[in-house]
Each structure stands twice: as structure tokens, then as C-alpha cells.
Amino acid sequence: MNNNKIAHRTILLLALLSLGFILVSCYPGETLTPADSDVVATFFDKEADFSTKLTYAIRDSVTRIDEDGNPVFEVGQYDQQAINRIKANLDQAGFNEVGNPAVADVIVITFANKSTWASGGCYSWWYSWYYPYYGWCYPVYYTYQTGSLLIVMLDAKATEQKDALWVAAINGILEDTSAGISTRINNSINQAFTQSPYLGEGK
């Protein structure tokens, strides 16, 4: 092999290695902040006529549920803030609050719970040169807590059991500063109403 060929092979191998480093990750990604974990999902009853829903009654506390689905009688740090934010958005959407649920068009109830998530990882068999056998997995290496807020709007005039008129499900990681969580709760509740413009049909 002459010198030129050796030089070319060297260039090729260097090029290969450079490309390898460019592609070092299958899953490139940016840093995730706790706020990036927030998800706001809203669902509505397609047969509901929101233009006739003008008044609401709201339970002035958040119903907390444990991981088994049982109610827990405790008050959370952000409960009152969440209720106030929901009220502000309902008022902005054109609803009027009434104290007596019997005369309201809709009833709004808020639930909250915490879940513990666990995450683990696996290496594929080819990850290691010196371990040419089957893949292997870590035990769980970190856990995190997520909080969910569920806002449910029920038809107060319903005469039989039926689906909720509107449900907003908000979920996010709780590992954050107190100010961070507070801001995220407000933003997420606002977003739930922003993406549900039909709620204001009775305005």
C-alpha cells in the first residue's frame, strides 16, 4: 500500500470517527425543567350546549385523593390559590358564581393527587465491548413525584348519571421551588381555559 493510500485510509477513518461523534446520541434533547413536564389536557361533552350554562357553584376546597384513590382529608399549600384561579377564569369566561348549587347551571369540583413515578434504564448488548452477552438493566435509579389537578364541571340540572360537561387534567413534576409550583399552577389553569374557548359561549 503506497503512502497516498495510507493517507486516504487515515482520512476515511478520521471521517468515520467524526461522524460517530456527531451521532453519539439516538435521543438528542434539551434540558428539561420541571415546567417542561406540565401537561394540560381538556375534554368536553360534545353534546353539551355551553351557551345555556351561565351560572356556577364551586366547592371551595380541593378534594385530595391518595394513590389508591381514597379521599384524604388535608389541605394543600396551593389549594386556595388553585380555587381562586379557577374562579377567575370562570368569571372571565362569562359565568356568574352563585352560592347555592341548587340554582346553578354547573357545579365545579377540583380534585388533586400525588403519584410517585420511578424510572430505570437498560443497556443493550452491544453497548459494551467487553460484555458481549445479553442486555442488562439498572434497578430503579430515581423516582419523582408528580401532582395532578383535576377540574370537573358537572351539569347541575342533570336528572341521570352522565359524563362531566368538561374536565381539565393538569399534571406535572413537583420537584420545584414553591414560587415555581405556584406560577405553574396558575399558568396551567389559565391554559386549560385558553384551550377550551367553547366554555365562553354563554358570554
Place this chain on the structure above:
Amino acid sequence: MKIIKINFWQMFTVLAMVLLMIGSGYSQREKWYGALTYSVSIPSGDTKTFTDEISWRGVGLDYRYLIDRQYSIGLFFGWNVFYQRTDKTTEIGNGAITGTSDRYINAFPIMANIHYYFGERKSIRPYIGLNAGGYYMLQRFELGVAAWQEDQWQWGIAPEAGVVVPVERGFGIMLNGKYNYAFTGESVFGTDINNSYWQINAGVVWEP
């Protein structure tokens, strides 16, 4: 959330070195040639719907056998990584979902090909060709703390046009464009899709 870590570049380097050695040792002189290219990919169709950003992470390895002065047959292996983070609101049938989502597609085309070359040997040679085979597709969608993943083989073709520019004996430069289209496929949400993307490739060519 289970994270499967694939260190593919090690495997790729080994494969490339093996092909280089095979080419050097056993092939008939000037019958075989190889090409290593860097790829930039532009998603289209259903791929664009999922990840609407240009992919700057891509590599391709060609090995071609010249069956006469004008035609070659060969094999192509590639890897293209598509990624997008969005926080847009997605409308669903009876509602909407908002959140930061990370979307990934790792496409590994593995194809047989045939090419036709214009011009004469040792001159600048434009060519056209067709790759046929498929793609091993890793598709992943992350939203909040949840993730959906779909790994599958998708059959497809990739028409190609390019040029080989000789620099000196046994060494040159390749530029080409491809349109990748998968006939079959399923999204991470279980719906039928056809992944497709345009590609611009540039790299080096060598003869063993």
C-alpha cells in the same frame, strides 16, 4: 419510563472498518468502491407532521460493485436522527392537550441499489439510481412524564441522483440527493403513516 440507550456509532465504526478491510483484501481492483457520506435530511409528509425540523445528524455508507462501465449494484446503510421539541396545543376529538413534547425518529435505511453512470471512467460522473429495501424506524414521543415508542421495520425506496468527482487515483468526492419514502408504517399512536424525507449527502469515495 424505560430508556434504552443505543451506542450505535461504535457498531457503525466496526461495520465500516470491516467493509474497508474486506474491500482492501479481497475485492477485485477497481471493481468495488465505497462511499462514506454525511447526510442532512429534510422531513416531508407524515415525518414532517411528527418532527418538523431539518435533521443535521446523519451518515451513510455505500458499497458499490461496478458490473460494467455504466452500471453498479450495491448496498447502502444509513442513520438519520430527527428531533423536535414543541409546546404546541394538539386538538383531539373532544378536547385538547398542551405540553412540552419531545419527538424523535431514528431512521436506519438498509437498502440494495442499482446506479447508472454518465460519462467516462476517471472523469466527473453524474449518476442516477434507485435504492430499495427498508428502514428500521425508532419513533418516540415524550409528553410530560409519559413516553410512547414504536420500533419497526418499514419497507421503502429511495430514488437518488448524484455525482462522483475523482480527486486522484482511488479517491474522490460524492454529492447526491435522495428522496426516501416508506410504503408501510405505524405511528407511535397506532395510526398508519408513510415516513418520507429528502436528503442531501456529501462525502468521500474510495477504491480498495
